[in-house]
Amino acid sequence: xxxxxxxxxxxxxxxxxxxxxxxxLDITPGAFTVFVGPSGCGKSTLLRMIAGLETITGGDLMIGxxxxxxxxxSKRGIAMVFQSYxxxxxxxxxxxxxxxxxxxxxxxxxxxRRVKTAAETLQITPYLxxxxxxxxxxxxxxxxxGRSIVRDPNIFLFDxxxxxxxxxxxxxxxxEISKLHExxxxxxxxxxxxxxxxxxxxxxxxxxxxxxxxxxxxxxDLYNTPANRFVAGFIGSPKMNFLEAQALDGGAVALxxxxxxxxxxxxxxxxxxxxxxxxxxxxTPGNGTGQPLGEAxxxxxxxxxGSTVLHVTLAAGPDLTVVAPGQLKVTSGETxxxxxxxxxxxxxxxxxxxxxx
Amino acid sequence: xxxxxxxxMPGRTGSHPYLRSGLLHALLMAASFVMLYPILWxxxxxxxxxxxxxxxxxxxxxxxxxxxxxxDGWFGLQVNFGRFFLxxxxxxxxxxxxxxxxxxxxxxxxxxxxxxxxxxxxxxMLGTLMLPYHVTLIPQYVLFLKLGWVNTWLxxxxxxxxxxxxxxxxLMVQFFRGIPRELDEAARxxxxxxxxxxxxxxxxxxxxxxxxxxxxxxxxxxxxxxxPLIYISNMKxxxxxxxxxxxxxxSGTSSWNELFAMSILSLVPIFLIFLxxxxxxxxxxxxxxxxx
Numbered sequence: 138x139x140x141x142x143x144x145x146x147x148x149x150x151x152x153x154x155x156x157x158x159x160x161x162l163d164i165t166p167g168a169f170t171v172f173v174g175p176s177g178c179g180k181s182t183l184l185r186m187i188a189g190l191e192t193i194t195g196g197d198l199m200i201g202x203x204x205x206x207x208x209x210x211s212k213r214g215i216a217m218v219f220q221s222y223x224x225x226x227x228x229x230x231x232x233x234x235x236x237x238x239x240x241x242x243x244x245x246x247x248x249x250r251r252v253k254t255a256a257e258t259l260q261i262t263p264y265l266x267x268x269x270x271x272x273x274x275x276x277x278x279x280x281x282x283g284r285s286i287v288r289d290p291n292i293f294l295f296d297x298x299x300x301x302x303x304x305x306x307x308x309x310x311x312x313e314i315s316k317l318h319e320x321x322x323x324x325x326x327x328x329x330x331x332x333x334x335x336x337x338x339x340x341x342x343x344x345x346x347x348x349x350x351x352x353x354x355x356x357x358d359l360y361n362t363p364a365n366r367f368v369a370g371f372i373g374s375p376k377m378n379f380l381e382a383q384a385l386d387g388g389a390v391a392l393x394x395x396x397x398x399x400x401x402x403x404x405x406x407x408x409x410x411x412x413x414x415x416x417x418x419x420x421t422p423g424n425g426t427g428q429p430l431g432e433a434x435x436x437x438x439x440x441x442x443g444s445t446v447l448h449v450t451l452a453a454g455p456d457l458t459v460v461a462p463g464q465l466k467v468t469s470g471e472t473x474x475x476x477x478x479x480x481x482x483x484x485x486x487x488x489x490x491x492x493x494x
Numbered sequence: 495x496x497x498x499x500x501x502x503m504p505g506r507t508g509s510h511p512y513l514r515s516g517l518l519h520a521l522l523m524a525a526s527f528v529m530l531y532p533i534l535w536x537x538x539x540x541x542x543x544x545x546x547x548x549x550x551x552x553x554x555x556x557x558x559x560x561x562x563x564x565x566d567g568w569f570g571l572q573v574n575f576g577r578f579f580l581x582x583x584x585x586x587x588x589x590x591x592x593x594x595x596x597x598x599x600x601x602x603x604x605x606x607x608x609x610x611x612x613x614x615x616x617x618x619m620l621g622t623l624m625l626p627y628h629v630t631l632i633p634q635y636v637l638f639l640k641l642g643w644v645n646t647w648l649x650x651x652x653x654x655x656x657x658x659x660x661x662x663x664x665l666m667v668q669f670f671r672g673i674p675r676e677l678d679e680a681a682r683x684x685x686x687x688x689x690x691x692x693x694x695x696x697x698x699x700x701x702x703x704x705x706x707x708x709x710x711x712x713x714x715x716x717x718x719x720x721x722p723l724i725y726i727s728n729m730k731x732x733x734x735x736x737x738x739x740x741x742x743x744x745s746g747t748s749s750w751n752e753l754f755a756m757s758i759l760s761l762v763p764i765f766l767i768f769l770x771x772x773x774x775x776x777x778x779x780x781x782x783x784x785x786x
Contacts, residue, residue: 190679211685223680227698236694237684288684 139167140201140214140291140324142187148195149182149348156182158348159196164326165341169318172328173335174345174371180328181296183345187326188217188294201291211241216285217294221301222277224269230256230280231265237288255283258317275306282317295327299334311338332372336360344368366412366489375417375446378457382413382484390484393431394453399479403492411492414483417460422447422467425476433457435471440464449473533761540564540755547750564759567752571740573729575756578737583763585650585722585733586715592655593662593711594704600657601666602692606678616667623660627720635724649725650715662707669703670696705774713764734760 142164149157157179164170172180185191187198189210198205205213224233234252243251256262259279269277278298285293295314299307315338318325329335335342336356344351344359344367352364356372363369369377382390382397384404390397392413405411421427433449445465449457459475467473484492534554539547540563542556568575603609604616638649657663673696681691697704719735726732732740738760741753768775 188683190682210682215683217680217683219676219680221674221676223674223676225677225680225695236681240685240690284680284684 139322141166141199142292142324142326143199144183144187144196145199146196147183147186147193147198149179149186149191150194156348157186160348160350162343162350162353164324166324167322168340169315169325169327169338170341170343171335171339172326172343172345173330173332174351176330177347178345179348180330180345184217184294184296184326184328187292188215189213190217211237214291215294216288216290216292217296218281218285218298220297222269222281222298224277224280224284226269229266229268230261230272233269233280234265234283234287237284241288251287251289255286258286258320259283274302275310278302278310279313282314286321291323293321293323293325295325297329298327299329299331307334314338333374336372342372344371362491362493363483364491366414366485366491369414369483369485369491373416375458375460377414377416377483378420380413380415380455380457382411384409384411393451393455395429395431397430397479397482398428399482399484402479402482402484404484405486405492410487412485412487412489414485415477415481417446417458419477419481420457420459421476422449422459422461422465422473424474427476427478430475430477432472433459433475435467435469435473438465438467438469447473449475451475536754537758540751540758542751544751563751563755566749567741567756567759570749570752571729571737573732573737575734575737575759577730578732578734579759581647581731582716582733582735582760585647586712588651589654589715590708590711592651593657593659594707596655596657597659597662597707598666598697598700598704599692601663601670602696604663605667605670606691606696607688619660619663622658623664631724638725644725645727645731647726647731650718650721654711659711662711665707666700666703669700673699702774702777705771706777709767709771709775712767716764 144162147160193206235248238248343353352368359372382392386407432452435449437448439446445461447459541559722733722736741749
C-alpha cells in the first residue's frame with residue numbers, strides 16, 4: 138500500500154522561534170525517503186509533525202490527499218519507531234506488540250495472529266515472553282519495529298532508530314530495514330544525522346538545514362550534482378574539499394596560485410569570487426591525467442586497507458583531503474603532485490549556490 | 495597479605511581490623527539501645543505488675559512477667575479494644591486508598607497534561623504545603639458541622655478522595671517526570687487517550703512511589719490523634735489513638751500498665767509495615783527516574 142504525503146508551506150513556531158520555515162515537500166508514495174541534516178535542522182520536528190505528536194503552526198499536511206493537520210496521531214494511519222524504542226518496560230514483548238491492537242479493540246484471535254506474524258517476520262518469536270530489559274539493543278530495536286508492523290499502517294516513520302546501536306549492529310539493522318521496505322513496499326520516512334545511512338538506504342533524500350529544505354533527490358543526484366555548498370559538504374565522506382577560487386576568462390579559475398582549466402564549464406563573470414569544490418576521492422595523487430592542482434606536502438597518511446587517506450597541504454597554502462584506492466606507498470613529509478578531472482569539479486557562487494555549466 | 499585480604503571490608507583496614515570493627519559495632523549498638531530504651535521500658539512496663547512501675551526498682555527487667563495488663567487493657571474499657579483496632583484499620587485503609595488514587599490523578603495532570611493556568615495551580619497546590627494545620631482547623635470544623643458530618647468518620651476519610659495532600663502529589667509529580675515522555679508518545683501513536691495512558695502506562699510504572707505514598711498515608715492516618723479527637727465523640731467509633739487516651743483519666747487515676755500494653759499492640763501494624771515494605775519505601779523515596 139503506498140500513500141502519498143504532501144507538505145505545503147508547513148511552518149512550525151515555538152513562541153517567536155521559527156523552527157520550520159515554510160517547507161514544501163512531495164513524498165513519493167512507496168519510496169524510502171530520508172530526512173537528513175545536522176543537529177537542530179528540524180528533521181525530527183518535521184517527522185513529529187507528520188506523525189501528529191507536534192502541532193502544525195502554519196501550512197497544510199496532506200496524507201493520501203486529505204488534510205491531516207487536526208487529525209489525531211493514531212488516526213493518521215501512521216506507525217512510528219522511536220530513537221529510544223519506547224518499549225513499555227512493564228509489559229512482555231507480546232503485550233508490547235499487542236497493546237496498540239488492544240486499544241483499537243481488535244479481537245483476541247486477530248491480535249494473536251498479527252503479533253505472531255510480525256514476530257516471525259522479525260525473528261523475535263523466542264522473545265515473546267520476555268520483558269524489554271531482558272533483551273539486547275538489537276532485539277529491542279526489532280520489537281520496536283514489530284510494534285509498528287502489527288498495526289498494518291500506511292506509513293512508517295523512523296526517528297533515528299539506529300543511533301543507540303553499536304557500529305556493527307547498525308550496519309546489520311540498516312540492511313534489515315531496507316529489506317523490510319522491499320518486502321512491505323509502504324511509504325517510509327526515516328530521519329538520521331548520519332549521511333552514510335541516508336546514502337545507503339534512501340530512494341530519495343531530503344537535506345535540511347535550519348528548518349529549510351536544501352535539496353531533494355536520489356542519493357546519487359545529491360552526490361553528483363549538489364545544488365549548493367551545504368549539500369556538497371554534507372553528502373559524501375570524507376567531506377568535499379573547498380578552495381577559494383576566482384573566475385578567469387576562457388572557462389577557467391585561478392586556484393591555489395595556479396590556473397585550472399574547466400573545459401568550458403560555466404564560471405560566471407571574470408573576476409568573481411567563487412568556491413571550488415572537489416571530493417577527496419576525485420583527486421589523483423601522483424602523475425595523473427587530469428588537470429594539475431599543484432604540488433602538495435603530505436602531513437598525515439591513514440591506511441584503511443582498501444583505500445588510503447592523505448591529509449596534504451598545497452604549496453599555495455590550503456589543506457586538502459585525498460582518498461586514493463588501494464594501499465599507497467606514501468609517507469608523511471613527502472611532496473606529491475595532485476590532479477583532478479574537471480568533470481568532477483564543483484563551483485559555488487558567494488551565496489553558496491552551485492554554478493552549473 | 496592480611497591487609498590485602500581485608501581491603502574491601504569497611505572498617506577493616508590498618509592494624510587490628512577486627513578490633514576497630516568490633517568497637518564500631520559496639521558503639522552503634524549502644525546508640526541503638528539508647529534510642530530504643532523508651533520502647534523497651536514501655537514493653538517491660540506492660541509485662542510487669544502495676545506496683546513495680548514507678549517505684550525505686552523501675553529497671554528494665556520485670557521481676558514477674560504477667561500478661562494481666564494486656565487482658566485488662568483489651569477488655570477493660572466500655573468498648574472492646576479490638577473494636578478500636580478495627581475502626582483505625584477501616585479509616586486508615588479507606589483514607590489511604592483515596593489519598594493515593596486522587597493524588598496520582600492530580601499528579602498525572604500536572605506532570606503530563608497541558609492546560610490553561612497549569613503553573614499557577616501547581617504553585618498554589620505547593621503553597622498549601624505551607625499552611626499550618628491549625629489555620630485550616632476551625633474553618634474545616636465549621637464546614638463539617640454544617641454538613642452534619644461531625645461525630646462520623648467522614649471528615650477523616652472523604653477529604654482524602656479530593657487530593658488534599660500536596661506532599662504526595664508533589665512526590666508523584668517528581669516521579670512521573672522521570673518516566674520518559676516517549677512512552678506517552680508511543681501510547682498516543684497506539685491510540686491511547688490520556689486516561690488509558692494514565693491507567694496502562696504511568697500507573698504500572700509508578701509502583702515504588704505509589705507504595706511509598708500508601709505506606710506514609712497509612713502510618714500518618716493510623717497515628718493521627720487530633721483529627722479523630724475533634725470529630726468523634728461516640729466511643730464505639732474511637733480509633734486506637736483515642737482509645738489509648740482513655741487509659742489516662744483526667745481524674746488522675748490512670749491505668750498505666752494497660753496503656754503501655756495497648757500502646758505496644760498499636761505499634762505492631764506499623765512495625766510490620768516497615769518490616770515488609772522497607773525496600774519499597776527506600777526505592778520510592780530515592781527514585782527520581784526509571785531504572786532502564
